[in-house]
Amino acid sequence: MFSISFLTSLLFSTIRLSTPLIFSSMGGLITRKSGSNNIALEGTMLISAMAGAVFSAYAQNLFIGLLGAMMSGLLISVFMGFMSLKMSADMTLTGISINRLADGLTIFIIFLLVGDKGTTIKLPSLTFPTVNIPIIQDIPFLGSVISGHNLLTYVAFLVVVAVWFLIYKTPLGLQIRAVGESEKAAESVGINVIGIKILAFALTGAICSLGGAYMSMGYLSWFSASMIAGRGFIGMSAMNLSNARPFRTMFIAIMFAFVDALAMTLQTLNLPAEPLQMLPYLITIIALIIFAKHDMAREEKKKKELLMAKE
């Protein structure tokens, strides 16, 4: 049972499943760095998944499909930022309502368009191509794990590098971090705090929508209701577990994807599906506790050192 082919397919689906998680966690990372708590990643992804399928079907153009997905994700995210930062609505409640809105709105729109409340299978929507990497695809084992993924999967890993670069290497990133950590300090040197925060929401929306587009134009070739299925939230917890560090976030996202892949593979062995599907969430909670304990221990130590230094 635990043959090479089993391992290959397990690792291959790990990478496949990590794609939406990486997009959502990277998106969430940017708003988190700017000091906002964006819990609408899930809804943002769902809306852009729907928009991607619909736009690509009607335009019969992959690029327009992608643009449609990204614009709708960006708009809904900026809308959330605007409501919570400018109009001072509670950010958590705004996030919840956007997630709920996305559920209903997407079903409503696809029902209007195709008369089906479940999926858009009837629509001739497009998908992103899979990519076989030359040379690497010929390496045994490694080739069949790494090569042959959807184009957006490779984009996801590039986005990790891009987000890291943005946050730590660019002037905008420096300003985002300053705003997120100390609004007053940022304000005192004339940075437009609200502007930077809303810009962070825009970036988050754009990145999350890539995850949404992947779901309806790669993972599947149609949109179906509630197809994000918690991936926005899992991405959010991956990001929070790593304390919003890009590469660590990516590894945690891959870890979650691995558990998910494992659950899927084990299902084929006639084990009950439900407890397995629970695994990623259970692991999130356990990981959260471990990380929190770890942080607490470190804080304790710091305090003790301070007290010692005082004497």
Next chain:
Amino acid sequence: MSDNVLLMNKMTKVYPNGFVANKDVTLSVNRGEIHALLGENGAGKTTLMKMLFGFERPESGQIFIEGKEVKIKNALEAIHLGIGMVHQHFMLVPSMTVTENLILGDIPRGPMFTIDSKKAVETCIELGKKYNMLLDPQMRVMDLSVGGKQKLEILKALLHGAKILILDEPTAVLTPQETGELFETLKMLAHDGHTIIFISHKLDEVIQICNRYTILRRGRVTGTGNIESETPSSLSAMMVGREIDLDMHKQKTEFKEKVLEVKDLVYVNDFNKKVVNGVSFSIRAGQILGIAAVEGNGQNEVAEIIAGLKKASAGQTTLGCVDITSQNIRKRREAGVAYIPEDRMVDGCSATSSITDNLVADRFFKKKFSKKGFINKAAIEKEAEELIEEFSVLCMSKDNPIGALSGGNIQKVIVAREFTSGAKLVIANQPTRGIDVGAAEYIRHRLIDISRESDVGVLLVSADLVELLSVSDSLIVMVDGKISAYFPDTTQVDEYMIGEYMLGVKRQTEEEIGGALQ
């Protein structure tokens, strides 16, 4: 006046509640001088500086910078006009490096959307060299000493082109060595043509470093001139001033048994500074003990430690004969501590809750007011009505939110709750700050009444010396977290004497101070 850099002419600021913070205040500062802005807390220094920085709009008055009249609407405009402020609470991003904090307002850009970090570090080093304030450019701000953070704040202001630097009590958080370094820096900056406004209470420092001074008292200028011709006591006289004594017709009484005893109290704050450093005193039943101190000398911490809001780093607090050192607030209140906090809106009441709810906040759980886990509404309403009546709280309805009342009436509600909780010790921390004369008068009389009639010990912390002298029986003075004087009988002292101890000009012997702990 050719070299006049800043002139604030006849500035008047009246706050919406009618409080006159500044009345015809004129501040004139020349190029290259270090100008001391002196005054007790609440004298109006902060308001004056806020107007200069565009945080507050004056009712009348003009601001001239280098002879040109300017209207300053926000902090950014002030920065562009060359005014730099070094706040008491630093405006820095802790996890970022010195360089990153410095360049945050104007980031040098390199190729490919990057930050030109080489240029950034160079800017940092150059600036540090130029002003002789070298800091490790790669060090994180959270790892810097307080003095280092302050240097960084000064550098930040200088990088933004500040010609006029305002330092708000810059030495309050510094060690003596760091203070020395800061003074060298300031002298050098002044020598280079920068102008410095130095806000402080510490007269010895002012005399050491400043050229001229302006003194505010109760929103008005009470003196301005050259420092050379002044002594600490002449300055302190202008700061404290002489007011007509309020006669409270206070009866002399015999003090009874000891209510409170604190011994060797120490409190280390978040900045690792010992703000209370070995304070011991006691209060007897029927006695009102006042604490006189310039803001930030540990008096507030002493009050909060006894009330249980802060935890002492060392020392012992005894109420009657119970050691309450490690007890929580509820236990302390049950043991007989009542507290009128310094900030009534934060610690004293819940602004959006009703007057009734605020009045019973400390007793709703008692048998009288609850039945089998449910609240006894009738009893609570009766209690509230009685208290409103007894303490003459002016309100439309007891069900209105307390935040809608005037400051004086809010304070009366708090006093009503605290005075009727059956306390043996009442701590009144700035009980009349910012409230109207009538309510202040009323609260002072109630303080005396409760000590005389109910044998309660009272600890009165106040910035108002006249109030302290007219209300308290005995008085301690605190400087730098230590008791610098103890006066068993306040009828034998006046503001001038206290002022000299408050400002650290004089200090009693250890035996005299030890009298505070009988």
